[in-house]
Amino acid sequence: MSARNRELANLIVVGILTALGFASVYIARQDVVSTASLSYAAFFFALYVAAHLVARMTVPWADPYLLPMAGLLTGIGVTEIYRLNPTNAFRQGLWIVVALGAFAATLLVLHRDYRRLESYKYLFGLTAIGLLVLPAVPGLGTSVNGARLWIHFGSLQFQPGELAKVFLIVFLAGYLREKREVLAQGRLKDFGPLLLIWGGAMLVLVETNDLGSALLYFGIFLAMLYVATGRLLYVGLGAGLFVAGAAGVYHLVAHVRDRVTIWLHPWTDHAVYCGINGKMLPRQDCASYQLVKSLYSVAHGNWFGTGLGKGTFETTEGHQLIPYLNTDFIYSALAQELGLVGVAALLLVYMLFVARGFKIAMLADDGFSKLLAVGLTFAFALQTFIIVGGILRLIPLTGITLPFVSYGGSSVVANFVLLAGLLLVSNRANAERR
Amino acid sequence: MNRQIARLALVGLGLVAALIVATTYWQTWATAGLADRQDNEIQRVAQFSIKRGLIRAADGTILATNRRKRVAGQTLYLRRYPQRGLFAHIVGYSTQSRSRSGLEASENDFLTGSNANLKTVLDTTLDRIRGATIKGNDLWLTMRTGAQRLAMEQLAGKCGSVVALDTRTGAVLVMASRPTYDPNLVEKNFSAINNIRSSCSPPAPLLNRATDGLFTPGSTFKVVTASAALDTGKFTPESRFDDPGYCIEYGQKVRNAGNPEAPETFGSVDLTTGLEHSINSVFCNIGKAIGAARILGYAKRYGFYEDPPLETPGNERTPSGLYHRGRLFRPSNPDTQVDPGRLAFGQEALLATPLQMAMVAGGVANRGVVMKPYVVGRVTGPGGGVISRTHPHRLGRAISPRTAQELTSMMVGAVQSGTGTAAQISGIQVAGKTGTAETGVDGRYTSWFICFAPADRPRYAIAVVLENQTGFGGQVSAPIAKAVMQALLAGRSNP
Numbered sequence: 001m002s003a004r005n006r007e008l009a010n011l012i013v014v015g016i017l018t019a020l021g022f023a024s025v026y027i028a029r030q031d032v033v034s035t036a037s038l039s040y041a042a043f044f045f046a047l048y049v050a051a052h053l054v055a056r057m058t059v060p061w062a063d064p065y066l067l068p069m070a071g072l073l074t075g076i077g078v079t080e081i082y083r084l085n086p087t088n089a090f091r092q093g094l095w096i097v098v099a100l101g102a103f104a105a106t107l108l109v110l111h112r113d114y115r116r117l118e119s120y121k122y123l124f125g126l127t128a129i130g131l132l133v134l135p136a137v138p139g140l141g142t143s144v145n146g147a148r149l150w151i152h153f154g155s156l157q158f159q160p161g162e163l164a165k166v167f168l169i170v171f172l173a174g175y176l177r178e179k180r181e182v183l184a185q186g187r188l189k190d191f192g193p194l195l196l197i198w199g200g201a202m203l204v205l206v207e208t209n210d211l212g213s214a215l216l217y218f219g220i221f222l223a224m225l226y227v228a229t230g231r232l233l234y235v236g237l238g239a240g241l242f243v244a245g246a247a248g249v250y251h252l253v254a255h256v257r258d259r260v261t262i263w264l265h266p267w268t269d270h271a272v273y274c275g276i277n278g279k280m281l282p283r284q285d286c287a288s289y290q291l292v293k294s295l296y297s298v299a300h301g302n303w304f305g306t307g308l309g310k311g312t313f314e315t316t317e318g319h320q321l322i323p324y325l326n327t328d329f330i331y332s333a334l335a336q337e338l339g340l341v342g343v344a345a346l347l348l349v350y351m352l353f354v355a356r357g358f359k360i361a362m363l364a365d366d367g368f369s370k371l372l373a374v375g376l377t378f379a380f381a382l383q384t385f386i387i388v389g390g391i392l393r394l395i396p397l398t399g400i401t402l403p404f405v406s407y408g409g410s411s412v413v414a415n416f417v418l419l420a421g422l423l424l425v426s427n428r429a430n431a432e433r434r
Numbered sequence: 435m436n437r438q439i440a441r442l443a444l445v446g447l448g449l450v451a452a453l454i455v456a457t458t459y460w461q462t463w464a465t466a467g468l469a470d471r472q473d474n475e476i477q478r479v480a481q482f483s484i485k486r487g488l489i490r491a492a493d494g495t496i497l498a499t500n501r502r503k504r505v506a507g508q509t510l511y512l513r514r515y516p517q518r519g520l521f522a523h524i525v526g527y528s529t530q531s532r533s534r535s536g537l538e539a540s541e542n543d544f545l546t547g548s549n550a551n552l553k554t555v556l557d558t559t560l561d562r563i564r565g566a567t568i569k570g571n572d573l574w575l576t577m578r579t580g581a582q583r584l585a586m587e588q589l590a591g592k593c594g595s596v597v598a599l600d601t602r603t604g605a606v607l608v609m610a611s612r613p614t615y616d617p618n619l620v621e622k623n624f625s626a627i628n629n630i631r632s633s634c635s636p637p638a639p640l641l642n643r644a645t646d647g648l649f650t651p652g653s654t655f656k657v658v659t660a661s662a663a664l665d666t667g668k669f670t671p672e673s674r675f676d677d678p679g680y681c682i683e684y685g686q687k688v689r690n691a692g693n694p695e696a697p698e699t700f701g702s703v704d705l706t707t708g709l710e711h712s713i714n715s716v717f718c719n720i721g722k723a724i725g726a727a728r729i730l731g732y733a734k735r736y737g738f739y740e741d742p743p744l745e746t747p748g749n750e751r752t753p754s755g756l757y758h759r760g761r762l763f764r765p766s767n768p769d770t771q772v773d774p775g776r777l778a779f780g781q782e783a784l785l786a787t788p789l790q791m792a793m794v795a796g797g798v799a800n801r802g803v804v805m806k807p808y809v810v811g812r813v814t815g816p817g818g819g820v821i822s823r824t825h826p827h828r829l830g831r832a833i834s835p836r837t838a839q840e841l842t843s844m845m846v847g848a849v850q851s852g853t854g855t856a857a858q859i860s861g862i863q864v865a866g867k868t869g870t871a872e873t874g875v876d877g878r879y880t881s882w883f884i885c886f887a888p889a890d891r892p893r894y895a896i897a898v899v900l901e902n903q904t905g906f907g908g909q910v911s912a913p914i915a916k917a918v919m920q921a922l923l924a925g926r927s928n929p
Contacts, residue, residue: 029507223445227438267471284473296476298460299468309507312480316512316530316621318505321475336476340461344454351450358443362436370435374442381446385453392456 003064003430004056010068011052015045018075021308025083028309040082040093044075047100054104058111059427061434063360066426069353070404070419074412076346077405080334081326083309088326088407095409099416106420114424118368121174128167129200131160161213162401162414165383166421169220169375176228177367184229195241211246211256212386212398216379218242223378224371262288263396266295291397293322294332298391305339312336326407328399331388347388350403354381357422363429373425376418478530482510487545487570489525489537492607492811495579497521498528498538509567512621513538519614520586521577523642524606524746524809527617532624535640537573537810540747544813544821545570551821569816576605576811581921585610588914593634594900595643597792598918601892603826604796604805606744608896608918609789611647615639634901645742645751648785649899652871653695653712653853653907654882655733655780657794657841660709662732663720665837671706671844681718683775690714693779694879695853695870695906709844710852712868714779721778726768729777730756735832736797736804739764742789743806743829754786780869792897793829795884798845799865799892802838804829846889854883856912859920863889866915868907879903883911887919894922 019041026035048071055067074096082089110117117124176183200217222238250256258275266288274286284292300312311333313321325333335343357377364370380403387406390397401411403418460468469477489498497520500511513528515521526536534542543549547558547570554571561568578598585596589612598608613632620627630639641647663669679699680687691697693714700713708716721729733739733755739762741751756763756772763783765771776782789807797804806827813821833841845865848854853868869882881903886895896918898911 223442227435227442230435230438282473292473293476295460295464296468296471296474298457299465300476300480301461302465303462306480312476312483312508314505315475315479316482316503316505316510321479335457335461340458343457343461347450347454347457351447354446354450355443358439358446361439367435370439374439378442378446381449385449388453389449389456392453392460394452394456 002060003062004052004060007055007064007067008049008052010065011045011048011071014048014068014071014075015041017072018044018079021075021079022082024307025079025309028307029083040078040089041075043093044071044078044096047096051100051103054107055423058107059423061430062423062427063356063430065356066353066419066422069349069356070416072349073346073353073404076334077330077402077407079308080330080337080405081407083337084313084326084333091409092407092412095412098409099412102413103416103420106417107423110420110424111427114372114421114428115366115368117170118174118177121171124167125171125175128164128171131164131167132200134160159401159408159410162408162410163417165216165220165379166376166414166417168217169224169372169379170421172221172224173368173371173375176224176371180228180367183225183234184231186231186233210398211249211259211396212390212400214246215242215398216382216386216400219382220375220379223382224375227374228367228371258287259396259398262291263393266292266393290323290329291391291393294329294391295393297322297329297332298335301336301339301343303340305335305337305342308337310337324399327401328387328406329391330406331391331402334405346405350381350384357381360422360426360429363433364425365429365432369425369428373422376421380415380418472533475530478533479510481542481546482512482530483508483567484546485511485567485569486513486528487547487572487813487816489545489573489575491521491575491577491579491582493579497525497575513617515617517579518616518618520583522614522617523611523644524575524577524609525617526746527620529621532620536642536746536750537575540745541573541810541813544573547571547816549821553815553819554821557816571816571821572814573810574812574814575809576600576607577609577809578607578922578925580925581608581918582610584921585914585918586612586614588917589900591633592900593632593637593643593902594898594911595647595788596896596898596914596918597644597788598894598896598922599792599796599805599807601796601799601886601895602805604807604829605811605826606789606807606809607894607922609642609644609809611641611643613637613639642746642750643899644788645744645746647787647899648752648754648757649788649880649882649901650871650873651754651780651784651786651791652869652880652882653693653714653780654791654794654867654869654884654897655784655786656709656712656717656778657798657845657867657884658733658736659717659720659729659778659780660705660841660844661736661798661833661837662724662728663705664840665732665833666724666728668724669705669720671704671840673705674702675705675708675713675716675719676702677708677713677715679715681715681722681775683718683722683773688714688718688775692872693870694872695868695908706844706847709867710847712779712848712853717778718775721774721776724774726765726772726774726777729774730765730768730772732832735830736794737790737829738786742787742793743808744789745808745810751789752787754790756783757785758783780871788897788899791882791884791899792895795865795867795886795897796895797832798838798841799886799895800838801835802831802833804832842889842892845885849885853906853908854885854912856908857883857885857916857919859887859916859923862887862923864916864919865889865892866912868912870906870908873902877904879906881905881907881909881911883907883915885912885915885919887923894919 268283271280274281361373389395501514526538528534528538596610615627677700680689739755806829812823849864849866854866864887866885871880881900884897886892896915898915
């Protein structure tokens with residue numbers, strides 16, 4: 001079977017799974033959702049088939065598993081968002097249309113030779129920095145949950161950091177491909193850019209109050225630097241600098257300090273000062289409220305979960321128990337309803353995606369392609385780890401989206417562009433191999 | 435570069451694998467611990483999707499039922515208590531914001547169908563697989579609605595408690611506590627409960643005074659002292675005492691005048707008269723003669739120094755005994771650490787729950803054998819089949835049948851011609867003992883009455899306590915005990 005036919009077969013399976021998800025939400029919540037929900041799966045299936053046709057036209061030799069996996073993840077995400085809030089699911093559906101548009105556009109524009117991008121690397125780098133700084137512009141940026149990550153045009157909100165991530169990877173792939181030999185020699189002056197990026201990441205962190213994004217950008221940078229130079233020493237140095245910088249920020253920025261305290265001690269037996277309302281409360285009723293409630297949600301799922309549509313997310317009065325459920329905490333909603341069996345399977349899909357991504361990087365035969373694929377794949381893995389690891393208390397919790405699953409337009413668009421990038425690299429590598 | 439990529443791939447895959455491990459930890463290992471946490475509302479709200487079992491009185495009167503509510507597309511079963519404050523302390527409440535109390539808390543496994551009974555497990559698993567509503571088991575209490583209502587009416591406006599036990603089984607028939615609260619208000623209007631005022635301070639309406647309220651037992655404790663005196667063979671009902679109006683302890687006079695029930699001087703009396711008229715000097719001398727250790731030993735046989743047994747949560751029950759600075763005091767050498775004379779007539783930092791004193795009366799009535807109190811008679815499944823049935827259980831023998839017989843006659847005397855005449859019921863012999871304990875405030879007493887009837891073939895044992903009274907136990911508490919006893923005796927033919 002050819003790669004694209006295999007992709008189509010996989011997409012049919014994904015379509016059936018999505019239909020089953022919507023059907024079970026419909027059965028569990030008949031009086032809240034309408035029969036129209038059953039047609040949604042058909043709608044998404046049509047979308048994916050359209051994306052598949054574009055791929056068939058532009059990247060015929062590309063990996064046949066990535067698009068179906070992305071489809072499965074978005075399907076799971078949109079089903080859960082639909083279960084939590086049908087209106088949001090409708091919006092998310094629109095964003096998926098936009099994202100697949102961006103996906104198709106990326107493929108159509110770049111499928112002849114994406115390596116042209118290399119000559120525009122500085123443009124990408126500057127755009128990325130511009131996007132990152134955007135939320136800090138007065139009047140344009142919005143602070144959500146203590147971190148300035150959003151910009152708004154009227155009622156439209158957009159998180160430019162998501163797209164900046166992809167642009168930054170393109171820049172780094174180009175830059176590191178060019179400089180890898182001199183960097184590997186380890187002359188002091190070549191470390192200028194490294195320090196510059198380190199400073200940039202710290203600046204972003206201080207400016208946006210966001211530990212998660214800083215960790216993400218810096219992690220991507222170190223990973224790509226290691227692949228380019230093969231020097232573990234740089235990774236160690238970079239990590240050391242990051243820790244030193246983070247420690248400094250920890251002392252300077254109260255928001256970051258709070259996050260760490262919450263991470264280490266989410267529960268207290270005694271009342272502590274609560275900055276939100278100025279009262280004395282146990283920490284689980286104040287600062288660590290979100291983390292703790294989300295952990296309860298995860299724990300409540302147990303082995304098999306409550307079943308799609310049967311989870312508990314509201315009080316008996318109908319108030320939300322967990323804030324930001326369909327964005328930052330969608331994993332804890334899924335964990336409750338699908339149980340360990342369900343979310344372990346979900347994480348295995350992420351693992352497969354990551355494995356395929358690294359395989360593409362191995363098969364690619366030029367440095368730029370390798371670095372691009374590595375960057376995109378590792379960004380995907382690290383972002384998943386930062387948000388889910390935060391929910392599971394492996395690291396301090398920071399609000400970033402779960403790729404393909406969380407509610408949020410910018411995230412879905414950026415991740416489909418990321419997917420397009422991987423398909424482009426894969427297509428080229430496989431085509432040359434034939 | 436491929437070597438680096440392979441290594442980095444391991445890191446990337448390792449990161450996601452770590453997430454699977456962490457998820458496994460939270461969803462299996464940590465689940466039980468998190469489910470028990472007080473602030474875990476998810477766990478509590480989730481239980482509202484279970485159609486909780488009903489709680490009924492012995493006659494089938496519904497004490498706790500469910501109100502269906504649709505929230506965000508799910509059917510929740512919220513609790514409703516049709517009898518309001520009548521059974522509040524024993525039934526308790528099940529809410530989202532304030533968790534659970536009473537039987538709603540301690541019998542939660544039955545009420546939510548999560549007990550290990552094979553039939554329940556089968557039913558709930560089938561329901562779960564079919565996606566049907568899980569139904570809990572019903573509790574059938576041993577309590578008598580009529581007598582309970584009467585006891586609560588008798589206590590209206592007062593602070594106090596009434597406990598009635600079936601002497602032969604230990605079944606709780608009445609467990610009244612005032613002031614009470616409406617459990618329907620706990621979820622949404624808790625401030626209304628906080629604002630309840632009464633004739634005592636603090637009013638503590640949520641406190642189950644029957645099992646968790648500690649009161650100086652005063653002269654009702656003389657039944658325990660007399661048990662020790664007779665059962666050890668040191669004294670007989672005919673033992674003679676000379677009452678000069680006081681008893682000398684440690685060179686000090688302990689005067690009868692301190693006893694509001696019997697302040698006068700009686701001269702030469704026997705033990706029977708001593709109990710009938712509640713003469714302090716008689717018991718003071720008994721205490722000196724047999725010692726504090728023996729008295730406490732007999733108190734323990736009646737259940738002192740243990741949480742009074744009942745199905746309600748352990749934190750709603752308190753052991754009776756000597757208290758020192760708010761904590762249960764277990765003297766290592768009672769004969770030197772405890773004043774035996776004052777202990778003998780129920781002062782000396784001695785505190786007891788009404789249930790404990792009802793157990794004392796019940797033990798004497800049941801020929802010396804104390805029965806284990808219980809209030810859940812049986813548990814039935816959603817189909818009506820019996821899941822579990824409580825069988826009466828002997829807690830232990832406190833005194834010999836002969837001692838019990840002698841004590842019964844003496845207590846009958848107390849009602850016929852002593853301090854407890856207000857408890858007389860025509861045609862029925864009542865055995866009882868009054869108690870009027872000083873509170874430290876002049877003219878304010880804790881007024882007790884414990885009794886059982888009929889004396890020849892005992893069926894019911896009752897303890898009544900009233901806080902902050904101006905009247906003696908024989909005046910204010912005995913009539914309440916009488917009324918409740920009459921209600922129980924009248925209901926005997928149709929239980």
